[in-house]
Amino acid sequence: MIEYDTDPDRAQQLSNAALAMMAELGVAAHPNNYTIFFNYLSGEEPDLKQTINILRSNHREFDELQCRDLFTRFFDTVREREIVSRITDDLRNQLTSVLETVRNAGIDTRAYGEALDHFCEYIGDKDFTNLEQALKTLLGATREIEGVNRILETRLDNTSTEISKLRRDLEDMKREAMTDCLTGIANRKAFDLQLRDCAMQSMETGKPLSLLLIDIDYFKTFNDTHGHQAGDQVIRLMAQTLQQNVKGRDTAARYGGEEFAVILPMTGLGCARQLAEHIRHNVETRTIISRTRHQELGKVTVSIGVSTFEFGEPLARFIERADQALYLAKAKGRNRVATERQITDGNKVIRTLDITAPEPKKQRCA
Template sequence: MSAAPSPFASPPHGLTDRLTRWARGLSGKAEEGEEETPVERRSRASTAADREITRRRKLYDDIGAFLFAHDLDLTSMNFSVALDYLTGTNIGIEKAVKAVMMERGQVTNSWVETVVAEQRADEITPEALVAMLDKVEENLTLFTGLMHESRSSAKDYGAALQEHAKDLASGGDAETVLGRLVSLTRSMVEKTRQVETQLRDNQKQTQALRSGLENARQAAEHDFLTGLPNRRAFEGALREELSLARAQGEPLAIGFCDIDHFKIINDTHGHDTGDRVLKFVAGLLTKISNDRCHVARHGGEEFVMLFRGKTASEACALVDKVREDLAGRSLVNRANGEKMEQVTFSAGVADVLEYEHPRAALRAADRALYLAKEHGRNRVYVAADTD
């Protein structure tokens, strides 16, 4: 008869191992090859999750501190640059931020826009576009080959079925014929699976290429600072709207708008403030745009507008409302909180259909714009029909 175990005896070997591992875990000295218990795993996972939450919170705090320290707008672009810099995700951004901080001591909104634009320009080079187009052509060739192979396999499979059907009809051994049919069907199913897999891969690559080409098109047709279409995109819209206006017998007006004394704004308040003024004016003009009214940045402080279904005088009235809105605003320099001088623009409008070529209408609107400048600025003129 065995004696009852003493309450002071050593614990079983398994418990001893667990206690040892637990103690080592607390001291951070767990040996390689030791197995964790479910409790230990849950505890470690919970600790890792807490550390990740703490890390993210600190990163959010660091990003916020970076944005506020440099007086950057709370935009996705600025947030992305701060994230890339603080985490080192984008080496180019990290080096650029360090360089500008060494040189100037501060990062600005306009600098961020310039650097990001350069980064995107590097990503979407003519060589990259050629490579993407080559890949599209390669995918199309592969797709055509897969379709041809699939049709050939289906044709061969149909012909083989007919042959085996003839064998059965002529009294051939049914078991042998059925065995061949099963083997043939398995082979066809396997080929079909292979083609489907290749087609799925081809579809994924095509989707990625489509996204890349769309990004390239957006970058090529939009002004990065204001978000408006650029001159290239506007010229395309002009061709389309001119064709529609002629086909539907509608009027078509075009206008140029130029911010008055913009150089003085830059020289007095700095280029960051000048950029904000450009974006502000772009926002006011965007309010009147729709599928029949197009607004674009033509370059510098100049914007161009196109109005289908509006005469030159009607378009002039629309632009003049925006001019009045801007002239009545009291803008403030965010850098120092000081009130800025009145910001205004001058504009010229012309009837596109009054001219033999759209470029002649553009020149007429441009002349009307500079006539408005000469006569005191902060006004909108309509080009004379005889121009």
């Protein structure tokens, strides 16, 4: 849990500053957004502060989608920690209960051992009365230890079942932590981890690795015109389109807001570009129909940037080239695919071939 400054004066100052900043940026004043900007100004979340500073330096708008993405990325982890804490407490209680049962079983076992010792002493005794008493004592001790063992066995079975449930809870939590809640595909956290793993595999195997960065053209205009529900519908449609066009080894992810990414292991630049064209064409041919009003809302298009990993380079540079190619595609009129070969460090076009959008090939490279 985030620890806040308990100074009421400072808290009031931060609160006023957060509301003023939200008003300045045109951010809707609801609790989730307030949480974002209060923590930004407090400095309690350095990664959040750095992210917002980068967005502001790039003149990005803090619309509802952007703010929702920030909240999901930085504050949904609180829920994860609460789940982990609950699971840990449940497991601790289960193990404590089992240990207590085992300790009790240990005490009863010692008592049973004492009964056996007494019985052995009476075996040589010709006094049947004493022997009969010893047998009764041993029988009682035997039944008692059997009962304890049955209790222990039942408790262990119950604990095994509970631990299996806790394990499933952890797996569900991990899956939720790596999944975008709106689209059901990988989120930014999963993208970062998968890209790192794929880059390591690429260097180990010598196989190529490519990346697509995809941005929905004029999404803010569409969202403002038709409403957030229609905007969410487009976001989900984009995710479905990506899932339908990638292979099992590929990873489609929501990169943030209306941006998506596709990680393509064992895929060179040419084949990655071919897939990008196929995705672009697939999107532009679809008509968006409102599920609530049952009317056509028009079409959307996407711009796509493509880059290929250079062994040993920082992943940020790999992503940056795809991002530069994406912005080149948008600068050339949108509804385009551009690759890293069409850019220089100054974002200038050095090759103009393939910048227009031809009909995509039907087959993707193997």
